[in-house]
Amino acid sequence: MKERVCKKYRLPELDTKLRRQRTRREAKNLQRAADFGIKVPKIISCDEKNYTLKMEYLSGRLLKDIFDTGQEIPQLSEEVGGLLRKLHEKNLVHNDLTTSNLIQTTSGVYIIDFGLAYHTTRLEDKAMDLVVFKKSIQATHTMYADQIWENLLAGYKPDSETIQRVQTILSRVRYK
Numbered sequence: 001m002k003e004r005v006c007k008k009y010r011l012p013e014l015d016t017k018l019r020r021q022r023t024r025r026e027a028k029n030l031q032r033a034a035d036f037g038i039k040v041p042k043i044i045s046c047d048e049k050n051y052t053l054k055m056e057y058l059s060g061r062l063l064k065d066i067f068d069t070g071q072e073i074p075q076l077s078e079e080v081g082g083l084l085r086k087l088h089e090k091n092l093v094h095n096d097l098t099t100s101n102l103i104q105t106t107s108g109v110y111i112i113d114f115g116l117a118y119h120t121t122r123l124e125d126k127a128m129d130l131v132v133f134k135k136s137i138q139a140t141h142t143m144y145a146d147q148i149w150e151n152l153l154a155g156y157k158p159d160s161e162t163i164q165r166v167q168t169i170l171s172r173v174r175y176k
Contacts, residue, residue: 004051029117060105081155098136127165
């Protein structure tokens with residue numbers, strides 16, 4: 001069960017509107033991803049009035065915990081690259097992809113937490129999704145970051161335009 005709780009620092013009207021919109025948007029994007037064959041938890045119910053999502057429980061291990069051991073990096077990161085490519089081909093951007101939002105189950109890797117996901121056709125947004133993941137693995141899995149990234153790209157199979165856009169984003173002062 002995922003519940004969006006009230007943020008006391010927001011105006012009550014704004015808080016209500018944001019919580020309802022974000023609950024609806026997350027459910028919609030999870031359903032879109034599932035319809036595209038991307039492994040995500042199944043939505044059981046969405047209650048916009050109470051700002052809750054009830055989802056399938058996934059039994060498995062976070063990729064964060066697996067990668068911390070240095071095990072299974074090539075195959076898992078390549079699988080993640082393939083999942084991310086499928087997501088981007090369907091014009092969905094996760095916008096918070098970290099190894100804490102990926103779970104390995106007996107039936108493969110699942111992407112979770114679509115709270116910041118959105119629909120877009122812009123290459124910039126898709127490249128930024130890749131940059132967010134790269135920065136996340138560099139911060140979390142310092143010793144294995146290059147290996148994870150290279151294997152992710154092998155699974156993602158980016159074209160030259162995507163690679164160029166990722167490099168452009170990484171060269172911006174903000175991301176150095």
